[in-house]
Each structure stands twice: as C-alpha cells, then as structure tokens.
Amino acid sequence: MRLVASTRKISRLQNAFLPLVAVAASLVICALLIALAGANPITAFGIMLSAAFGGKFALTETLARAAPLVLSGLAALVALRTRFWNIGGEGQILVGAMAAAWIGARTSLPAPLLVPCMLVAAALAGAALAALPATLKLKLGVDEVVSTLMLNFIVMYVMMALLSGVWKDPVTGWTDSPDILPAAEFPVFWRGTRLHLGVLIAFAAVVAIGVMLQRTTFGLSMKIVGENPKAAQHAGLNVSRITLFAALLSGALAGIAGAGEVGGTQFQVIASISSGYGYAGIVVAMLARLSAAGIIPAALFLAALTTGADEMSRQTNVPFFIADAMQGISLIAVLVAMTLSRYEIKFRTVERTPHS
C-alpha cells in the first residue's frame, strides 16, 4: 500500500477558490484552538470580526496594519514569480527602516524633501541587500534560501548593535533610534486615523506591480523565467538579468515597507520594528496564489487576524498568539489545497514492480 500522487490540470475557477478553502480550513482549526482555551468560538469570531472591521477606527487600523504586509507580500510575490527564493524580506525591511530613520533625522535636508528621500533611501537599501544574494546565486551558484536567511540575522544583530550603541538614548538609555523630524513623519490623509502615506503607497504598489506582471513584456518574461528557465533561455530571454531585476524589485518593496513603519507608525527604529513582516509576506504571497490581485485580501486577512486576536485576548482568555499560529497554519493549508487540487491522491497497492 502506498500513497501515489499524479498530476492533473486545474481550472481558473478552482484556482481562485482554493485560497478560500484553505482559509476556511484554517478557521476551523482556529475555532478548535479557541474552544481549547475554553471560549466560545462563535462569540470569539464575533469579537475578532468587529475588532477588525466594525466601524471606522477598526477598519482603518486593520488597513494600516495591512500596509507592511501588502508590501512584504508583493516583495515575496515578485521574487517567487521568478523562483528567486527570497526569504530575506525581514532583513530587507529592517535595512529599509534603518535607512528611513537615518534620513528622517537629518536636519541638513530641506524639509519637503525628507519624505521622498526616506522612501528612496529605504528602497535602495532593501534592493542593495537583495542584490548580494542574487549576485551570489547568479555568479557563483550560492543557494539563496540559506544566504537570504543568514542575511536576516546579520542585519538584525547589526540593528541591535546600533540600537544599543550609537543610537542609544544617552539620557534615558532606551534602546531605540532618535525620533525622526516632524517634517519626516508621513502625512496622514484621513484625519483621526492611522492611514498615512505608506498605506497609500502600499495599495498603489499592488496596482503598479499587477499591471507590470500582466501587461508588460517584462512581467511576462518574469513569469516565463519562473515557470521554465530553460524555455526562457531558448526564447532568448536574459534569465540572469530578469532574476536580478526581480530580486532588486523585491528588496526595494520590502525596504519601502520598513520606511512605512518608521515614517508612518513608530517614527523611530525600535527592536520590534518589523516583528516578522518579512516572513508573513511569504504567507501573504502564497495565500494570494502569487497573483497581485490576491495580495490585498490576503494581507487584510492576516492584518484582521492580528487586530482581532489583540481584542479577543483582552476580552476572553484566548492568548494573542493564536494570530501567530494561524499565520503558519493558513500557509500550510493553502499549500496543501494547491497540491491536492493539482494531484489526484490515491492509495494504491503496489507489488515491488521492476523499475524501468
């Protein structure tokens, strides 16, 4: 008796439906976890829903929390599309945040230029950090999964060294960077909410990346490189250049996510400036089935989970960590859903057949 999986094609409709099945499956697990904590899952889901979407404050808060997830999700999407396994989103977000905080505290720059300079610096920093593993992969064949992962920790420790070194507050001794200038704070476009420029940029980036992937030659060649690098080579595409570009774009998007957190939310670098947005971006991209249009609902789902779990942990005895667990569970669920739909799984009794 053995498990045999064989391939079959799936329709577009199924493709769009799959993430919903995965989300439903992970919500069932979520309900079980809530019940395990001794709370009523229906009531708890009610609390989560109203905390995430009920009213102006809840809704805008969820949108603001979704912004870094959207950008990080796009960063993962662009890289994964060309099969550049960028696990380094976390580090790229951190260098973006550090670059933005450094520029944002410069008094030598004219005030109106501060915000644009922060964004550009963060994008460049993120792209530069992604350029290293991309170049190592393309020139020397160094596996990017491990190299991007290693860079996350190198950047994190450099940041911690800065926070407890040159950036440490000499008076209070707090380990966070100096505040950015008031002129460097991202403008809020809806008074009384946290909807800042970074949120707008994140949602605009979805449109831009979506158009690029669907409507431009470059977007199409990225897709071909990702699906079949050999065919791409035969078709005369410059696979290395396309991969490098995708890596740079991915790093830049992650960097901008970091700038958004500094310019729009924290106004300085703190140790928990990213708290896993880089890894969550991969979850977002997979839930979105690697399509730009799917990024927004996927990011909103994860953002709603955190705002919802925050409130739920205050009102019931369900620990907040349910949001963390759900991230991983929904990622696994969507991967399984994708695979189960693509393969027919059956149990087959096999005699030890001679191998051809």
Place this chain on the structure above:
Amino acid sequence: MSIFGLALDIGFFAAAVRLAIPLLLGTLSELTAERSGTLNLGIEGMMLAGALAGFSTAAATGSLWLGVLAAVCTGMAIGAIMAILVVFLRLDQTVTGLGVSLAATGLVFYSYRLGFGETSTPPSITPFGTIPIPFLSDIPFIGPVLFNQYALTYIAYLLVPVMTFVLYYTPIGLALRSVGENPQAAAAAGIDPLKVRFFSLVVAGGMAGLAGSYLNLAAFGSFTFGIVAGRGWICLALVVLGRWNPIACAAAAFLFGAVDAFQLRLQTSGSIDLPYQLFLALPYVATLLAMIFNSRRTAGPAALMQPYDAEQR
C-alpha cells in the same frame, strides 16, 4: 583586560561546551534531513516544540527523562507531518518548512500561555545535574571541560561517531546518502526514496526535539519564549559550514558554542566596549563566507530540495 584574557579558563570552555550541545544536536538533525534530500526549515519550530513538550512533561510528572522522551516524540511527530507535506505531497520545501516553523512557534506560545498562564516569574523545574565521568573527569583541563557535563551532553557526544558510522558504513546510511544524491538511481537499485526521506525526517525531528529539551531540561530549567532564539536557523548554517559531514559539523557546533560563550562573557564583563550583538552575528557571517568559498565545489547533496516523483524518471 585584553579580549583574550576574557576567554582562556576552564569555566569558559565548559560554558562553550554547554552552549554547543543544542547546536550539535540540531546540526546532526538538519544533517540527517539534508543528506536524504530534504532542507528542513521546520527545525526552529521542532526545537521549540521539543523544548515545551520536554518542560511541561517534566513539570507535570517530575521526571526529567520522561520530559526528554516527550520532546523526542513531539519532534518526531512534527517531522512526520513535515515529511507527509514535502515527501509525499511534494510541497515546496522552503515555503513548507517556513510554514511548519511559523505554525509550531505560534502553537507552542499559545499552548504555553494556556497551560501556564501569564505570570511574572516563569514556572521552573530542577534541571539535570552534571555527572562527572570517573577517571576521564580527572584529566587536567579536558576533564572538567568535557567530562563534567549533563547526561544529555554525553548522548550528544556519542551521536557524532554513531552517525558517522551509520552514514558511511551501514546499508541504511548508504541508502540515505544515495537518495540525497540521486533518488532515481537509488530507486533503480531497489531503495524506496519516499520511505527513506520520510524516516530521515522523522529521525531529524526527534533529534531536533532532543536539542530543544536540552535547552530547558539541562541548561535553563524554565521555558521562555526566546528559549530557542534562532538556534534552529544557526543549525542550518552549521550544516553548510560543516560541509554535510557529522565530524566537521560537530567541530562547527563547538566553534560556535565558543563564540556564544565569548559574547556572553563580553556582555557581563563590561570592560570592553564592543557591541556583543556583532558576535552573535558571527555564525551567520561565517556561513555566508563559507557558502561563497565553497560555491565552486558542490558540497551539498545533489538532490537537496528536489522532490522525488516516482512517476517521473
């Protein structure tokens, strides 16, 4: 005091060994998975789950060894789940491993809060004491450094020659290595690559769980959210540094145990104004450099990260 003055006494080297053991166990775990062709990014989650399973079982039963057993079983169970996903369903190893680590981490934190509540002082247990080995522990310097350690440490020592022997001198090891190099050829020779990869992930999970249990049953005596703190990811790095060989991997683990001990001394001494965080970054920097210098030679298993499909040859 000079930098080196901080680091040349017996206490330092004994601490280095203590800090190296979880890395050693984790690295041997990752090595087992990778030699059969699976990159196990779930290791961080497996270690954390092992740590909690070990701690809560020991706290509930009062038996440290039952805790170790629970940790190993938990790791094996997660290894089996990971194997179903990446070996049988052929899901992408990178993303799945990340998912397993994320889910396990979230679930561990969740269950810890449920089981132990929110307290300012974490519950603790009396961890394993050190057992001096007769005669060997009397050897000057080496004795107190290597042979006055925990029982789990001696198990970790033994695992290095055992794994070397199994990997290079037994049919099981041959099957494991051949599946990691060329699963099609292994299948042609009558080995079932799926079965081999499944069991190596289960064994890898067990060792990762053991590594996790060492952290609170031998080293700390209590469970904290930061107990694993990226040690699983370091093990991924150490496998590359040790070039997929158990003895070289053990050397790499001891080296970074020493680095870890050194940065701890640096933190507590306060006499030298060097940010200790930069020392914490060292294993990662060294791995990156090793990958660059090794890139021309193909050191890793050839079929690493390639799913095996029995119908495609």
